[in-house]
Amino acid sequence: MFVILVYDVGEKRVNKVLKKARKYLNWVQNSVLEGEISDANYKKLKYELGKIMNLDEDSAIIYQLRTTKYSSREIIGIEKGGQELIL
Template structure:
């Protein structure tokens, strides 16, 4: 399945969350990652994120079961992906 992960975490944890997500997904732009993952990988991502978050931290994960979507970029594409991982 294709996922988009958007996060809003305290500045103290931004680097940890970013580093972790980069090991599983393609960095799209500030606080946004995307990529193709298995159900097991998604479970691991959620489990690890839960252990990294504190207080008012927030992570949104959008699932697209078949990867059927269209991306429209308005303005500068900060991280163009020729091929998503």
């Protein structure tokens, strides 16, 4: 499945969350990652993020797309992440 991860976490946890998420997904821009992920790795990612995050203060949203066939991506301004994945 293809996912987009968007997160808003405390300053002390930002680098830990980014480092963990980059094991599974491609960095796009500040607090946003995306990429193909297996069901097993999706479960691992959620578990590992839950261990890092303070669930009373932090939040993360994961958008799931079964296929990228009917999606598109438009960038306004500078592109911060790499061009590893183009929808």
